[in-house]
Amino acid sequence: MSQEYSVSEVAQNNGHDGKPVWIIIKESVYDMTEFIKEHPGGDDSILEYAGKDATKAFNEVGHSTDAIKQMKSYKIGVVRPEYTKVHNRQPTSAANGLSEKQQQQPECGQSEKKRIKFFFCF
Ligand code: HEM
16 A cells, blocks of 8 residues: 655655655655756756645646656655545645635536536536
């Protein structure tokens, strides 16, 4: 089983005062301390998200499949399930500027109860 970290534990590892540089991408926690020196996108782009959720930024760059494979080497664990539950299948949205309303919006056709919303989705 993967090591679990709370969001506040991750936040403490923000690269300040010689601390490691951890980031969250999807529900996974990555230790970027060594990798920032060799990251082709520069250290700044990662340091900006040290201790935070970088999912949106990571996706927006459109990283190659090689980059995605490379991520495995830096994964140290996952974010505690409470985080995933609270953010309702969008565990990484909190630090990415989505409003509460956006975070709560269900995807279309997810469940029986939400089927009624189907019509509003198209
Ligand atoms: C485990 C995490 C990460 C890995 C393994 C990784 C790896 C890479 C690799 C291999 C490239 C070269 C281009 C490619 O193959 O796609 C790249 C480029 C880049 N990455 Fe990352 N990256 C990570 C996280 C991030 C994050 C969090 C950001 C935040 C914005 C970021 C921003 C960039 C940028 C701006 C480039 C340059 C794109 C370009 O020149 O077109 N990366 N990254």
